Amino acid sequence: MEGIQNEKQAISVLDKCYNLTLKGLPTFETVEELAQDYMSKYPNNVEKASKELVKWQIVKCGTNGFLAGLGGLIALPAIPINVGSVLYVQLRMIASIAYMGGYNPSDDAVKSLVYLCLTGSAISDVAKQAGIKIGEKIAENTIRKKISGEVMKKINQIVGFKLVTKAGEKGAVNLIKLVPLVGGGVGATFDSVTTKIIAKNAENVFLKGVIKG
Secondary structure (H helix, E strand, C coil): CCCCCCHHHHHHHHHHHHHHHHHCECCECCHHHHHHHHHHHCCCCHHHHHHHHHHHHHHHHCCHHHHHHHHCCCCCCCCCHHHHHHHHHHHHHHHHHHHHCCCCCCCHHHHHHHHHHCCHHHHHHHHHHHCCCCCCCCCHHHHHHHCCHHHHHHHHHHHHHHCEEEECCEEEECCCCCCCCCCCCCHHHCCHHHHHHHHHHHHHHHCCCCCCC
């Protein structure tokens, strides 16, 4: 496998995976359906619905069978199937939390913020590099003012860069900083600690309206 060679290709892979989360896969709900399922269980308590969604995604996705079955449905260029499975699950989780917070996951600015959440503990540094003021309140009705096209482009470039490690003439996927890879085996790729950090980012951004480390 040749691997991802540049930021543009990395974002293309992310976009393809993100589009799959919005449309859903056979036997897997769309982002909207997943979010609505938990919101119906915990009406008038979005934070509780979000925490339960995160908890059960981590429980389910920590098993070999779940990710192996999901991996068979995902074909993304330049990355291993098991890595694509983890990426799909995490993007789906973040986008579902965004929907719970009243955001439209199909909006380009929201998508960039979803990618930003994916950077885990590096989110504040990435946000600063992209020109976003840390701690500044954002809201669905003002998101386009806060997240300009230039900022979106910058976020995508930085996140894409984090997917890339140049090795000689050929690029190689470096998902250590972005998507957790703990070791061999499909189940081992799902790092619950890192996923919890990513989920916390999503809750801060889309439920509390603030970007912070």
